[in-house]
Every structure is written in structure tokens, then in C-alpha cells.
Amino acid sequence: MRCLRDVHSSVVAVSLSIAVFGGAQAIAEEAPPGIPDPSIATSLPSAVADPAGVRSALGRRGITFGVNYIGEVFGTVSGGINHNGYYDGRLEAYVSADMERLIGWKGLSFFANGYQIHGESISGEGLGVLMPVSFIEANPGTRLFEAWFEQRLLDDKLSIRFGQLAADSEFILSDGGGAFINGTWGWPSITAEAMPNGGPAYPLATPGVRVAFTPNDQLTLMATVYNGDPAGPCESDDAQVCNKHGLNFRVTDPALTMFEGAYSYSLGGLHGTVKLGGWHNEGEFEGLLSGSVLNNDHGLYAILDQMIYAFQGGDDRKGISFFGRVIGAPEDRNLVDMYWEAGLTFTGMMASRPNDILGIGFAYTDISDDARAKQVADGEAVIMSYEALIELSYTAEIVPGFTVQPDFQYFWNPGSNVVDPDDPTGTTPVKDAAVIGIRSTINY
Secondary structure (H helix, E strand, O other): OHHHHHHHHHHHHHHHHHHHOOOOOOOOOOOOOOOOOOOHHHHOOHHHHOHHHHHHHHHHOOEEEEEEEEEEEEEEEEEEOOOOEEEEEEEEEEEEEEHHHHHOOOOEEEEEEEEEEEEOOHHHHHHOOOOOOOOOOOOOEEEEEEEEEEEEEOOOOEEEEEEEEOHHHOOOOOOHHHHOOOHHHOOOHHHHHHOHHHOOEOOEOEEEEEEEEOOOOOEEEEEEEEEOOOOOOOOOOOHHHHOOOOOOOOOOOOEEEEEEEEEEEEEOOEEEEEEEEEEEEEEEEEOOOOOOEEEEEEEEEEEEEEEEEEOOOOOOOOEEEEEEEEEEOOOOOOOEEEEEEEEEEEEOOEOOEOOOEEEEEEEEEEEOHHHHHHHHHOOOOOOOOEEEEEEEEEEEEEEOOEEEEEEEEEEEOHHHOOEOOOOOOOOOEOEEEEEEEEEEEEEO
């Protein structure tokens, strides 16, 4: 582990020096087919970017493969459970195939990816938070994630995707949330708590079918049904232990249905998108106060991404954008009944660094009244209330496909007043915590 930390620290130090003193000079070569965008391969000699011409040969047949690595170091500087440093990393390998070019099947494509996850979790070991510090945190191991076919029809207006699917790849997503590291900006804390074993989201996907209809450039409608539990009943309380390698392919658990509509528009030349959606989870859920069995669970959400100022230069992707999400679920069967977030992103503030992104966001996870009332009735000494987060993050592109991201996060009421494990009386909650870290990402 120390070797990994030393290597990562060296890479980060060199990368920051490059970022601060003017940016890296790429070895500019035209990217051959088969290289994804963005990729550090476009800044490397062709012998490294396309060894023996394998990538370009596969690319001409419609096959693209990639390898990505995220490595990060985080530490708590105040509050929390401890002030240790934590390193975690994730290696991803993926392949996509245009089946029309490969075998002549019009409109069909294939995608699969998997992860090798390693390191330690600051969220569980150092903070006890509901909103994980990093979206790559998971049990160490090697696992399959998604594997699906997609058929496009009606001039690509209709698509049907089927196979091993993850809801957090397509649903409840805000464009602005992509600027941050904390996991709640992707799969929010409310869905992670409401759905059995966290639902079909990183690092566990489930079998499912998704249908999307895009009648025009402004409107997209999606609906999907998944196997609602990625692990099912097992002896361990940890779903990632029960489905260790992502190969369970469960199809007999109660279904999860999701739906979402997205509408894109322009206001005075500033683009925006509004999304409305929800989920319905079949199965049985325990009433928090009544203790009786309740049929199904559900939730609704609204999302807004809106550019509010465009920088000069004519690129409508560069500017200041607002984003926000609000999500609700019934309080009688859910620990978390309300979640909301809001923030700003600044893209391309400097002409010399057009792809850098600065983001600041606030997220709030509310504990349901019924959950608090149950704690009071049970005589617990520390009552849950809410957890709040502010994150400030800057993504610096060193070269296309290689970024460095310093990050700051502050948590109010970690774990919504989780009990401090170092308090023998069990009456003291973990203190508000400040966390700093840095991430490097390489896409090849």
C-alpha cells in the first residue's frame, strides 16, 4: 500500500507542477480509429497509443477498448472519527462494439466494463457519512459492472437496451454533478438508502431492460425495469460480499421500475435541461413506526441544469452553469425521505485552459420524521437529524485524457449524528468534519 501511495503522490506532484507552470505539451499526432475521446493516447507516440496497430485495426471493424485509472488520496483535517490518510483506486477496462460494422446487424451495439477496486474507504472508516467522499469507493475486488446490447430503431429515435444494467449510468443524473468527487452527486444518498442493497448502482448492476424514445432534439423519454436487488438475501449484511464479482445475474427479486423525461431548451442563447422522473420498487418494506409490512416503495425527483452566463468565444459549453436536484420518498418506510442539492460550475474560465472545471455544490440529506420517532421510542441516546455537505473541487486537464483534481469537502452531522465509536458511553455523535484530497484520472 505504501508503494501505491508513493507512486500516486509522485504522479500528482509532477502533474500539479505541469498544471501550474503552463500545461503539458502534447506529442500531437492524429488519433487513429479505435481510440476513445478523450484519451491520453492522443498525446503519446503512435507506438504507445496504438501498439502494433491493434487498436486502429479493431477500430476499423467497429471495436473500441479503453483502460482508465482513478487514484486518489483523502484525509480528515478536523472532526470525523480519525485523522488518518486513505488511498483508494479503481482500474476500469471496457469494450464497445458497433455490431453493424462488425457483423452487419444494423443499429445494434454492445458494451461491457469491469473494475479492479483497491484501497481503503475514508467514508466508512474515517467519517461514517451517508454521502460517500468518493464515487469510486467500494469493497476491494475485481468485478463485472455492466454488459449489454442496445438496438436502435426508427432512425435512432428509439433504442432498447438489455443486459446487465446500472441505473446510475442513465437515471437521476445532473450534468453539473459530474464536476465533483463525492458519490451523492451521482447516485444520491436517498436512493442508496431506499433501495434494497443500494439498488442497481455502482458497484453492483443487475439484469434489466431500458427503452428510450427521442422524437426530436429537445425531448427524451426513458423507462426501465431492473431486478430490484443486486445481491438478494444472504448471510452477510454487505451486498458487495454477497455479489462479490458482479456475476450473480439475479432475475427473481422484486422489480424496480424507473421512468424519466428530459426536455432541453435555450433561453437567450443559454442552454438548459429539466428532468422529471421517479421510481417504483416492488416487494415488501417494513414500516418504521408501525413495524407492519408495507407493499412497495417509490420516489419522485426533479433536476435542473441551466447555463446562466456564457464566456466569450462562441463555445456554448464554456461558462457558468447552475444545477439542482430535489428528491422525495415516503417517510413511513424510508430512513431518508428528502434530498436536495444545488451548485455552480465554471467551465473554461481561462482561455489557456478551456477544459478546466471549478465546481461548488451543497447537498442535504434529511432523515424522516418516522425514523427519528422510532429512535426516540427505542430510547436511543443520539437521535439522527440530517447530514449536509459542501464540496469545492477543481479539475485541471493536463493533456486530453489526463486530469488532476484537488478537492475539499465539509460535512455537517456526519452520518446524520452517527455515534462516535470512540465514546464508551454511546452518547456523543461524530463531530463535523473537513476533508481534503486529490485525485488523478488517466483515460487510455
